[in-house]
Amino acid sequence: MSHTTRFRTAASCALLIAPLAVFSTACDGDGHPLSATPYDASGQVTLNAVEGGRIDPDKPLEISTKDDDGRITDVTATDAAGRYVRGELSADGTRWRSTTPLAAGAHYTVRVSTEDEDGAPGRRTVAFETKPADKLLRVRFGPDSGTYGVGQPVTAELSAPVKDRAARETVERALKVDSQPRVDGGWHWVNDKTLHYRPREYWPAHTKVQVRSALAGIRVGDKLHGGSSAPLKLTIGDRIEAVTDAGSHQMTVKRNGEVIRTIPVTTGKPGYDTRNGVKVILAKESFVRMTSASIGSSDFYDLGVYWATRVTWSGEYVHAAPWSVGSQGAANVSHGCTGMSTENAKWFFDTVKLGDIVEVVNSGGAMMTAFDNGFGDWNVDWAKWRKASAIVPAGSHVGSTPADAARLRPQV
Structure with a gap:
């Protein structure tokens, strides 16, 4: 009986194993392909790399049989991290070609299963490295x-x-x-x-x-x-949120949903209105020198300011403003910052951390921009946020200018 005939008999027996387990020993004949020790297929298949050599990761991995010497039945290629390389096998089994890119500077192991003209199984295992990336x-x-x-x-x-x-x-x-x-x-x-x-x-x-x-x-x-x-x-950390109502001149600070302090404040006067919207604390500076020249203001000032919590790169802070205590809780007289008493500013400085939320509402100012002046990310609604993802099917690219951290223009 030929190898091919034995292979067909073995396949037929395999179908009987589950329903007719008691007869499984009848299929255990010696020498059929499913139980045969695989032969060395090194002379049967070729790769576009030699064992121990390096190949270009920008080119596909190709494995093929020599002439009409049998066929490839399966290929498994993995890198050292266990990532599989997907590929396609030709209908006649003579060629396998990777369909996903190889990694650069990686070690790969390729296991090729073959079958000769009589149906006997063969194996070849090849290890190789890919060339390092140019960039x-x-x-x-x-x-x-x-x-x-x-x-x-x-x-x-x-x-x-x-x-x-x-x-x-x-x-x-x-x-x-x-x-x-x-x-x-x-x-x-x-x-x-x-x-x-x-x-x-x-x-x-x-x-x-x-x-x-x-x-x-x-x-x-x-x-x-x-x-x-x-x-x-x-x-x-804890959920700390500070909401400044520029209309009522009050800041409400919450920790995990509970109000922990209400602070009288002053915000930007007309022409210097504080930006509306959600901002994220960027830095905490115990002392900052603020000048009118830094924001191009015609109102001259040159002040040393304490307990300054930065919320924009262009110089908007929450800080101590002892010179405006009489207006705090009653009027907006600053050049864009949120001012409060020294005691309240020190408490705020000690309470908040980077990444905490400072939101301004009811100001005459423009809305805080998303990316060019700090972290205004939360002013982008979720649908628009996801449209700028490359992996959302219906999305499309939305570009913006990055924050320029060099533009440190303090406002007071």
């Missing part, structure tokens, strides 16, 4: 690891611009944000080199956040592959 795309996550407020977005700064939508999808899928508890969140492409991540709603208090990049070695574009990047760990 690496690295990611710098922000902010620094630590404890932040519920409004703190995660930022990702890329070392090179990524414009192509398919390349953006590759990058975005490799930027991993894990949190406990889990949240509904997503990345937003601010521009070609900057992404922000935020939940749909503020982070839950006491959330643990871990951010990492899985881009290392992955092909992003022509001659551009992902490089290694340092991970990020954040702890979200």
